[in-house]
Amino acid sequence: MSRSVRRLLWALAIAVPLFFLIIYLAIRTVSAELEERFYQSFDSVPTRVYSSVYWLKPGTGASLEELRFRLKERDYRDVGRPEQVQGPGTYALETDGARPLALTLYTNEFNYPALAKEMIFGNPEAVISPTRYVILFAGGEVNKVQDNTGGDASGAALEPTLVAQLNEGSVQARRTVNLSQIPHTLMKGIVLIEDTRFLEHPGIDIRGIVRSMYVNLRSGGYVQGASTITQQLAKNV
Structure with missing residues (x-):
């Protein structure tokens, strides 16, 4: 075997592993950069922005017009009579002219982590289960809230509504x-x-x-x- 052939083989023996090593390091570097940028872009900025929950607590003012608006924007269905309120997303409203007297309400299930800090529901994950409430009014404000056991409740929470959607100039709504x-x-x-x-x-x-x-x-x-x-x-x- 001539000297030139041996030199060529030695050069290939060094160059080929070096080439693949460079490719491997480049891929590792790019992968780390992609992972960092990907999760920053999708996790640091929420795609959707929601409102706070709408509370019905004793002492809270609530006009008939506002009640109907709040229920309508959350797609609650008026079933007419209190005894027909048997499933999530339904309600029956009793009125005296332009004033609410009683609201029988079956709330939807929703997740709202901010409630975990308040621990109102004793649920650290803040998954609010569907609950049937009877809400009594007096003088244009909530007077009493009763849960499905007939006992007094601290309040009834309606789920947040979608306020805005952040798409960064795109018409797509992405979800990781x-x-x-x-x-x-x-x-x-x-x-x-x-x-x-x-x-x-x-x-x-x-x-x-x-x-x-x-x-x-x-x-x-x-x-x-x-x-x-x-x-x-x-x-x-």
Whole structure:
């Protein structure tokens, strides 16, 4: 074996591992940067902004017009009579002219972490279960609130309403979900269309790049790309 061949082999023995080491370090660096930027962009700014809960507590002023407005904006359904209030999202309102006398209300379940600090419901996760209330009025304000056991309650809370949606200039409403929540067929379809060798390459598909170059050279124009799902994510984040 000639000296020049030995030098070439030594050069390849050093260059090839060095090349893959550089690729590996680059992918690790990009992955860490993507993870940091991805979670900052989706978790630090909420997609939707909600109002506070609407409280009906003893001593709280509540006109008939406001009560109907608050119930309507939350899609509560007027069932007419108190005995027909049997499920979440229903109510019956008894009035004396323009004044409310009694409100039989079956609230919806909702989650509101801010209530965990108040511990009003004794639930650290602040998941408010559907509850049937009877709310009595006197002199234009709430006089008494009774729960479904007939006992006095500190108040009845109506769920928050959507105030605004932050889309950063986009018409999309995105919601971060766990990988386990995405249908397997959807993931397979995306991989099949966008990056068939997604599970075989480290983020850059060398074979795909060579294939794309060959196809584009033969056609005399750009007809096929070679970007992987990883590269598309890096481009759009």
